[in-house]
């Protein structure tokens with residue numbers, strides 16, 4: 011991210027895609043997230059994916075819940091309508107929007123607090139309904155916006171900024187999505203652009219409910235006391251002049267992980283995440299094998315990334331409801347109102 | 362026997378059926394009511410049922426009313442006592458001189474009866490056991506057999522019932538034949554054995570006119586079909602579930618493309634009320650007309666989203682079929698007790714548009730109007746019905762529709778308008794009515810997109826934490842609410858026959874009882890100008906009405922006088938001049954109750970005035 015305002019003028023030599031847009035046309039407002047937040051890398055990946063897919067930006071509707079992650083839709087696709095809804099309940103709003111107009115592309119952006127805690131029910135039901143959308147969870151294991159409480163994806167035994175130990179078992183949204191019937195399920199890492207962009211592209215192009223869990227380190231709050239000495243120190247000496255927490259900007263974490271590789275990634279708080287990228291001959295066509303594979307590697311202390319499962323023939327909620335091809339929001343009285351004559355017949359049947 | 366005084370009444374009595382829930386009596390009882398209606402005599406039936414599927418007591422009360430008084434009367438002239446569990450209470454409810462009809466298969470000791478009523482015994486179980494082998498049939502046809510007997514006793518033409526069977530079982534000849542047989546079993550037994558004449562009689566009349574007989578929930582659903590709702594999301598809750606179910610039925614009938622079989626509607630039974638309102642918000646944001654139907658507890662769950670829809674200005678229609686609260690209160694009884702919680706639903710400063718239909722006819726009309734208003738005002742609109750209108754069939758004016766009427770889609774800016782360079786500020790009050798313009802997602806490649814959120818923004822929808830931006834927005838929302846007062850259905854004034862300084866305000870399902878009460882009060886020399894509210898915000902005519910009357914009774918079905926509070930709060934009305942008339946035991950308010958409350962108050966104040974004491978409210 012950058013704090014510098016972007017120049018309004020477009021450079022004449024910027025490359026355009028098939029629909030005539032430059033990469034810049036897919037950008038949004040300047041991000042207000044902490045410098046180095048993984049969420050900004052995900053925004054960049056979304057911009058890249060939409061540009062590469064030749065999507066007209068205004069044909070995308072981007073919806074989110076509440077949280078740092080849920081703020082991000084303002085930071086990409088500025089020409090699209092966006093909707094920052096309520097905490098955890100983006101899936102229902104997206105479902106309604108999708109029912110109203112099946113012709114747009116729906117991008118749902120959420121956080122782990124948003125989707126795995128308050129919004130777990132809505133997450134589950136949107137998956138099982140097969141709402142056509144790309145649903146991205148920017149997963150940092152904490153509540154960013156409310157400053158560092160545990161989310162339901164936080165590892166058991168991990169410590170919060172305030173030193174509280176998390177005793178609950180973590181939820182795995184990918185495992186749940188697989189179980190709930192999502193027809194496209196993947197996991198990425200915010201810093202692994204090579205892998206993330208194609209994952210997002212696949213999700214956007216998918217014909218049913220696509221889910222991607224993106225591990226996205228939080229600069230500000232996944233610290234443990236040992237590694238935050240200087241942070242605390244600065245904070246203590248800072249409070250007199252400012253009530254705002256001090257957040258040290260950091261370099262965003264990036265990795266370059268090829269197919270089949272395993273890599274230890276050191277996070278801002280010093281903890282280590284062992285990422286395993288799926289092998290090129292992994293078969294993503296088997297939902298149950300995907301579940302087992304993930305589980306096995308979880309036990310080995312690895313977090314599997316890549317496209318775990320896809321049903322290329324998936325259909326969506328509109329197919330199930332047999333709704334008209336013409337979007338419901340485009341129908342007028344001629345198609346919707348049975349008219350006075352039919353009403354007269356109905357009146358007669360009620361006498 | 363003949364020494365007992367009998368109630369004598371033609372086309373004007375109350376008969377009540379006491380049954381066991383799940384015994385199949387509902388359709389037989391409804392058949393009884395409809396047969397009377399077909400003889401040209403108005404009826405007003407009410408289901409009084411428990412929150413249970415099987416086993417608990419259930420009642421069906423039919424008011425036969427040549428005068429057309431459709432409110433609940435109170436008291437019972439004939440009890441069809443089919444439930445041993447409630448025998449004592451049922452018996453106690455009978456008016457002196459009334460009639461008890463019961464299954465006399467098993468003898469009961471004399472102590473089980475009252476000396477001031479007439480008892481008509483019929484061995485229903487014995488008769489059915491003799492004719493039917495199948496236990497299900499024995500039970501089900503018992504209901505039809507008593508309908509047959511009652512027809513003879515009360516002068517209902519059996520041919521009319523047969524005709525109704527014919528309509529009900531069209532194409533199902535076997536069912537038709539067996540039902541007709543059961544009916545005649547009852548008729549024949551009554552003719553041969555129940556000879557003593559009954560003083561309650563139904564006689565052909567011509568008092569129904571072209572009115573229709575329908576429940577409010579079906580009517581509201583039909584209003585949503587006619588009003589162009591395409592997305593419905595709901596979660597089951599009594600007494601609102603039949604709204605969504607009827608919407609499904611009517612859409613299947615009217616909204617399937619004949620050539621492709623495709624549906625011009627989407628109905629989702631959501632996982633809960635949070636999701637149902639969320640879907641409606643999403644659909645409304647994206648330009649489809651959408652609604653949800655629920656009841657009190659559902660409204661509670663929806664309030665966060667209602668606040669978002671209010672603040673972010675998204676059209677949403679909610680049908681609230683009110684029941685007894687708080688909490689699970691009396692889930693299968695009626696109340697008007699969600700007024701304040703809907704008027705101010707959600708945190709922060711909010712105000713919402715409420716519509717109060719008085720009967721199924723207005724449920725239809727107001728449901729369609731609610732969809733227009735929601736689009737026009739870009740805000741949540743509540744249709745405030747209740748169990749009494751929602752789940753009971755009511756005689757009302759036929760539905761009407763003007764085919765030339767277009768839907769009011771409100772201020773939606775098109776691609777052409779954007780292209781022509783119209784200034785677009787999502788939250789800008791360009792027309793001075795507080796209502797901004799909106800664009801729908803996907804409209805234009807470069808113009809008119811904006812970010813919707815529940816946080817403050819400036820007139821161009823840009824995130825803002827500035828006080829002046831917040832105040833501009835909040836004050837504009839108030840202006841919009843003032844505009845709403847000019848668009849909602851206006852109150853209906855019913856002036857008294859004589860000039861008076863007394864007024865009465867009422868609304869919704871109270872109407873038929875109120876109208877009856879006004880007649881009775883007039884006979885007693887008490888004259889009241891009556892104003893029926895049909896919506897909140899209150900139009901100016903309500904202010905005038907309050908100003909023109911020394912005292913105004915506010916009749917409502919809740920404990921805390923919620924409508925009175927709303928009048929005081931919103932109009933700065935003088936509390937001392939607003940007299941509470943409150944009924945909240947879960948049964949529909951009766952004319953008797955209203956008359957009693959108002960006449961007592963009037964007499965008291967007259968006595969006080971005569972004694973020279975200063976009057977007090």
Ligand SMILES: Cc1ncc(C[n+]2csc(CCOP(=O)(O)OP(=O)(O)O)c2C)c(N)n1
Nearest residue numbers: 076077078079097121122123124153154155
């Ligand atoms: C009903 C409700 N409860 C609580 C909140 C406060 N809240 C805002 S964001 C948030 C958590 C965000 O965490 P997450 O979804 O993980 O996103 P992150 O900020 O970490 O990206 C909470 C609890 C709220 N806005 N609404």
Ligand code: SF4
Nearest residue numbers: 044047078154228229
């Ligand atoms: S608090 Fe964490 S999640 Fe929020 S912006 Fe900062 S780094 Fe990102």
